[in-house]
Amino acid sequence: MQFKVGIGYDIHRLIAGRPLFLGAVEIPYIKGLLGHSDGDALIHALCDALLGALGLGDIGEHFPDTDPKYQGIASSKLLQAVKGLVDKSGYQINNLDVVIIAQEPKLVPFKQQMKENISSLLGIGQEVLNIKAKTNEGLDAVGNREAIACYAAASLVKGGVK
Numbered sequence: 493m494q495f496k497v498g499i500g501y502d503i504h505r506l507i508a509g510r511p512l513f514l515g516a517v518e519i520p521y522i523k524g525l526l527g528h529s530d531g532d533a534l535i536h537a538l539c540d541a542l543l544g545a546l547g548l549g550d551i552g553e554h555f556p557d558t559d560p561k562y563q564g565i566a567s568s569k570l571l572q573a574v575k576g577l578v579d580k581s582g583y584q585i586n587n588l589d590v591v592i593i594a595q596e597p598k599l600v601p602f603k604q605q606m607k608e609n610i611s612s613l614l615g616i617g618q619e620v621l622n623i624k625a626k627t628n629e630g631l632d633a634v635g636n637r638e639a640i641a642c643y644a645a646a647s648l649v650k651g652g653v654k
């Protein structure tokens with residue numbers, strides 16, 4: 493088997509009084525994502541896509557939100573741990589694609605920084621990571637600025653660090 497593919501999805505509630513982290517970038521906004529960790533839904537979706545491709549379950553099994561160890565943890569640490577599992581698998585990251593769905597704030601100005609941060613955390617070239625941002629056309633909780641959701645897809649190819 494030369495290729496493995498995984499998908500990931502995550503959604504977090506937006507609340508006042510929290511910093512907003514997406515793609516390991518702190519984004520100035522009046523609200524932030526509620527969560528046991530820093531609430532970085534983009535990184536969580538990416539972790540789930542990678543774990544899915546590896547056939548290793550999901551982020552909740554690896555980093556349970558009932559474990560005080562993960563209270564307030566930077567999601568970049570979780571992504572690095574998942575990257576360790578990819579390295580051990582004998583596969584390497586072929587490409588990654590991400591969709592962020594947020595009514596606010598405008599994320600286009602932060603996409604390049606997200607790409608730089610994530611590719612550096614994963615030790616990959618920026619050309620294999622694509623980030624898309626869109627609104628929810630005002631519909632539902634995401635459109636009503638009550639939440640931000642992310643989807644991610646990961647493709648792994650055989651051959652890599654063991």
Ligand SMILES: [Zn+2]
Nearest residue numbers: 502532533536
């Ligand atoms: Zn999450």
